[in-house]
Amino acid sequence: MIKVDFTLQRDIFDVRIKENFHVGITGIYGASGSGKTSLLQSIAGLATPEKGFVKIYDNIVFNSELDINIPVQKRNIGYVFQEGRLFPHMTIEKNLLYGIKRFGSKHLGFDQVVDLLNLRHLLQTKPAMVSGGERQRTALGRALLSAPKILLLDEPFSAVDVQLRSQILPFLLKIHRKVKIPILVVSHDLPDLLKLTDRLCLIQKGRCIGHADYHDLLRSDAALEMFGKNSIMNSITMKVKEIDTDRGITILSNNGEANSVRVKCEKSNQTYKVGEEMKIFISSDDIALSREKLKEVTIQNQLKGVIVETIDRGATTLCIVDVGFQLVVEITAESGKKMFVEPGNTVWCLFKSVAIDVAG
């Protein structure tokens, strides 16, 4: 676990954060200049807070009162910078081996990391000759091979385009499953973060304004404001039940037959196997509500549920519907009134299989 309680003076405001970060992925989300990098830098020892402490498991790596400030190279942290920062004169292999030289690999062996990150064919190549995504993967591999106690990733998707992003995300998920350490991922892209984790720490003007599961954060006005108008996304973990390659349909289930969700996604057919867990994403405004099940419609997903909560957002209303799992549905306030959308009422949530996105 990482425990921080510090104040770091910055140009316009001070960054004052008191939080604990546990094993697993935490998404550090906030606008540009809000203090996300300052948080990572304070943990890593790249910035020195004026006051407070930073503790990594049982080790106090910084304490202003006790005058402790362990240098960055002794904190045993894997830090991946936005642009990867590889040694340009070294091959990919030598860059990776540099990680082992520093601390020796503990969690994963060299071959395991190379295969996990799909780097074997590039080992003898120099960084300038590989793509942005491959450079990011190498930087990640190097950090992993240094047997870090924690992994700090600063905007790991920013230097790569959308296609490469979708390559890096599954690698991060694989790492997360294999290496049980706290992993902090900084990003200002909420959908990208949600593909990795539901646990978010929201940073605004140097303060943490929420640190919880995404679904719980939706109940906070400050968090909702930060998520913005268009980005309320349902992020649901389900299991692959059946893959129909001919029709290009993957059937996922969460709570048994009654609530099977149909997903039409070619990518998921290739990447996932029956029985595997899969994270799916549906935008809250891609879901419609009906008071009855519709017959003779092309919409493949009709899930019966009960409204558990409504959240007023001015022109729109967020409805949290329990369909066996919780779905956030955004409708206009006007439709809400017409439909008598109130807690306790039974509704059908309708969405097309093509409206669903998957991680990886």
Ligand SMILES: Nc1ncnc2c1ncn2[C@@H]1O[C@H](COP(=O)(O)OP(=O)(O)OP(=O)(O)O)[C@@H](O)[C@H]1O
């Ligand atoms: N070394 C520094 N000394 C003083 N102020 C700094 C320093 N580095 C950054 N700042 C300021 O501190 C604030 C927080 O910056 P920080 O880089 O932590 O934000 P961020 O959320 O990571 O931003 P971005 O998403 O753009 O990388 C900004 O106002 C920035 O200008």
